[in-house]
Amino acid sequence: MATGRDPMTGRTLRAQITVDRPSFVLSAQFDVPAGDCLAILGPNGAGKSTILGALAGLVTMTGEIRIDDRIVDDGATHVPPEHRRIALLEQKPRLFPHLSVRENLAFGPRSQGRSRREARAIADAWLERIELPDVGGWRPTRLSGGQQQRVAIARALAAEPDVLLLDEPFAALDAESAPTIRRMLADELARTETTSVLVTHELSDAWQAASRCLVLDAGTVVEQTTPAALTASPRHPFTAALAGYSVVHGTWDGGALVVGDDVLLGIVDGDIAPGDAAFGIVVPQDVTLSATSGAIRSRVRALSVHSGRVRVESEAGLVAELPEGTAPPAAGERAWFTPVGMRVRAARAASTRSPVLVAADPPE
Numbered sequence: 001m002a003t004g005r006d007p008m009t010g011r012t013l014r015a016q017i018t019v020d021r022p023s024f025v026l027s028a029q030f031d032v033p034a035g036d037c038l039a040i041l042g043p044n045g046a047g048k049s050t051i052l053g054a055l056a057g058l059v060t061m062t063g064e065i066r067i068d069d070r071i072v073d074d075g076a077t078h079v080p081p082e083h084r085r086i087a088l089l090e091q092k093p094r095l096f097p098h099l100s101v102r103e104n105l106a107f108g109p110r111s112q113g114r115s116r117r118e119a120r121a122i123a124d125a126w127l128e129r130i131e132l133p134d135v136g137g138w139r140p141t142r143l144s145g146g147q148q149q150r151v152a153i154a155r156a157l158a159a160e161p162d163v164l165l166l167d168e169p170f171a172a173l174d175a176e177s178a179p180t181i182r183r184m185l186a187d188e189l190a191r192t193e194t195t196s197v198l199v200t201h202e203l204s205d206a207w208q209a210a211s212r213c214l215v216l217d218a219g220t221v222v223e224q225t226t227p228a229a230l231t232a233s234p235r236h237p238f239t240a241a242l243a244g245y246s247v248v249h250g251t252w253d254g255g256a257l258v259v260g261d262d263v264l265l266g267i268v269d270g271d272i273a274p275g276d277a278a279f280g281i282v283v284p285q286d287v288t289l290s291a292t293s294g295a296i297r298s299r300v301r302a303l304s305v306h307s308g309r310v311r312v313e314s315e316a317g318l319v320a321e322l323p324e325g326t327a328p329p330a331a332g333e334r335a336w337f338t339p340v341g342m343r344v345r346a347a348r349a350a351s352t353r354s355p356v357l358v359a360a361d362p363p364e
Contacts, residue, residue: 010035010193011162016063017054019047019219026050026219032163032212034068035193039206039227042216043238048199051216052165055197056088057081067162087161091171093152095140101151102127102136108159126154130184146177153185157192164189164196170205182208203231203242215239235270237279237347245281246339248296248317249347252278257344259316262296266344273346282342284311284321291329294336300329 013032018025026047032038040048053059057073058081065073072079072086095104105123110116127133130150132143140148149169156164169185170178186209189196198209206213206227213230215223215238222236234240237247250259254274257264266280288294289312298314305311310322312329318337322328329335 011067011195013055013163013195013197014064014066015051015055017051017065018062019050019054019059021047021050021219024219026216028214028216028219028221029063030214030224032195032197035190035195036212037189037196037198037210039198039200039210039213040216041200041203041206041213041239041242046216047219048216049167050219052088052167052197052199055163055165056086057084058088085160085162086165087156087159087163088165088167089152089156089169090167091169093140093145093148095148095152095155097140099139100136101132101138101140101143104140104151105136105155105158108155112159122158126158129188130154144177146173146181149173149177149181150184153181153188157188157194160192161194164194166196166198166200168199168201170200170202185209201242203227203239206230234281235345237281240279240281244283246284246287246317246319247279247281248339248342249277249279252276252344252346257342259296264295264339264342266339266342269343269345271346272344277347278344279347280339280342280344282318282339284319286340286342287318287320288338288340289320289322289329290336290338292336294338296338297334297336300331300333300335303328303331 012034016029018027028051030038040051042048050059054061055065057079061073064071071077072084102120102123105126106119109119109122124136127136132147132150135143143151170182173181182205189209198205200206210227213225213227214221215236217236217238223230223239230239231243234243240247248259248264250257252272252274257266257278257280264280272278296316298316300312301315302313303310308324310328312320312322314337318339320337
């Protein structure tokens with residue numbers, strides 16, 4: 001089933017981007033090999049969408065952006081967004097409401113000079129690919145939110161971009177449709193060999209689509225590694241929380257993590273000196289909960305259920321996972337939390353880090 005894209009057409013993206021923002025200077029340097037996906041993660045306001053805007057030509061920057069040997073932005077060249085062959089897909093599908101679904105899918109091929117017949121064939125092939133073969137004549141408003149996002153992804157890929165930028169494309173989806181569309185996107189990126197950059201708040205998105213991750217904090221790259229390494233050994237509190245760890249902040253006193261008036265025992269992981277700001281991480285299964293005694297007494301901030309087990313989140317950052325059948329304390333109550341085998345790492349400020357190159361191969 002043809003979609004208009006020839007095989008082996010992935011492009012290599014190389015970017016060195018600096019953007020002056022009101023609160024910090026964003027600085028990032030990375031390579032994305034042809035047909036690969038780079039996931040960008042970080043707290044709100046860290047600069048993730050700013051990178052996508054710079055790549056798309058929508059944000060003023062200094063540095064260089066290159067696709068294979070073609071420069072699209074540097075001190076002397078600024079290719080307009082519409083001529084970069086870089087597509088941007090956001091949280092909202094932003095389909096053309098006055099066009100049918102088929103016409104939306106045919107828009108990119110038609111803009112590139114394909115005949116009406118060719119563009120229609122490409123659109124119909126994509127409708128088959130996304131399992132919506134019977135909605136081509138519908139207006140987008142007749143589709144559900146999940147169906148609209150499937151069409152938006154297909155429309156972006158039907159235009160055969162050299163690079164596809166994805167700005168949290170699953171954030172507005174419900175829990176039922178999001179996994180299906182995640183799988184669809186990962187499959188289509190691999191099949192079409194489209195180079196992509198994915199901004200997300202979900203580590204599961206990186207696992208599904210990306211081979212490398214770049215983590216931003218206040219405009220600075222603080223981690224760069226594979227999704228597996230990021231999950232097993234996160235080096236930043238944000239990624240530790242994304243990976244499902246309990247995260248607690250304090251000061252290292254040379255033998256324990258001091259959190260307010262409490263002292264938590266931990267195992268040093270990396271270089272850390274007495275008096276350094278530090279954070280501890282521990283899996284929720286290794287945090288015990290008691291009503292009478294423990295390492296730190298904290299108010300219960302929230303309760304959640306995962307696979308039938310109750311997780312109790314404290315205001316101190318520790319999360320305890322209770323055995324099945326155990327009655328949890330209510331939100332707002334105080335309880336004693338005790339981490340076992342907590343790893344402690346230095347919490348170095350992002351502003352002290354240098355830009356990090358994200359290459360095709362893991363660092364030594």
